[in-house]
Amino acid sequence: MSARLVKAAIINDWNTRLTDTISNSLQFFGLVSTASLNPGQLQAPGVLVVDRVDTAGGLTPEKREYISFGSISGCTIYDITRGVAGSTAAGHTIGSMIEDVPSVTHWGDLLDWFAVEHLTDGTHNVFSHVRQITVTGISGASGIRGDFVFVPGANVSIYAASGASGYSRVVISAPTATPGGLPPFTVNGYLSTATNVTPPILVENILTMKSVSVVLKAPASGASLILDVNKNGTSIWTTQADRVRIAGGGTYASTASLAVTSLVPGDVLTLDIDNGTGDTLTCLLET
Secondary structure, three states, X not given: OOOOOOOOOOOOOOEEXXXXXXXXXXXXXXXXXXXXXXXXXXXXOEEEEEOOEOOOOOEOOOOOEEEEEOEEEOOXXXXXXXXXXXXXXXXXXXXXXXXXOOOHHHHHHHXXXXXXXXXXXXXXXXXXOOOEEEEEEEEOOOXXXXXXXXXXXOOEEEEEEEOHHHEEEEEEEOOOOOOOOXXXXXXXXXXXXXXOOOOOEEOOOOEEOOEEEEEEEXXXXXXXXXXXXXXXXXXXXXXXXXOOEEEOOOOEEEEOOOOOOEEOOOOEEEEEEEEEEEEXXXXXXXX
């Protein structure tokens, strides 16, 4: 199957006949046009079946062939793939019935198309495509104030970070939600030093962690906010000075300096706040 949206005719039970005898390899078909049933009622891309029945309505399984088409011009369909969905490309005689009926190709392509941005439970998977957007060349004097705006409920962070030569950049980031990846750690409300500050994350796939990123709703207080991620109760940072930390007054930090990166099904990840305070945290474990 393919990730495309196959369309149906604009009326039910659309059918017509072939204008010519065709071989088993012809890549375009001419269709008979009548007042009530005409090729203009088809939509591309689509799937048609030839010789499902004869002109008297009797089934003809020995002749049946499903085809897909990509475009329509007048009374002719083009960009054809012969023998789809397990059928066999065959020759068909002039006047053979050709119909638009539901098929496994309609359904399978629809499922593949739907799965591009959805998880298996039907929830939307847009965050797998929107990772980070950076807009550069915005003057710091042009009205940017503060360094963080929190979007409730979406785990999307928008913040300004200083750049070179007196410029700033606005960054929009969102947690990964791809199938097989890791959900983010999230804490809504006041943060203080504690262990296991969120429910644990159970790893379900073989993964490799690449980085750990953290954003806050309100700036960290004190010298810095230090976070520790544990795999099965042990820190992923052998050198504790490498733990991810947000400097006092800041709202964002990210590090790729991870001593432990390999994960297997059954591993349990937990989050500790080892130092500092803040408000409303999202911690993304990128894989």
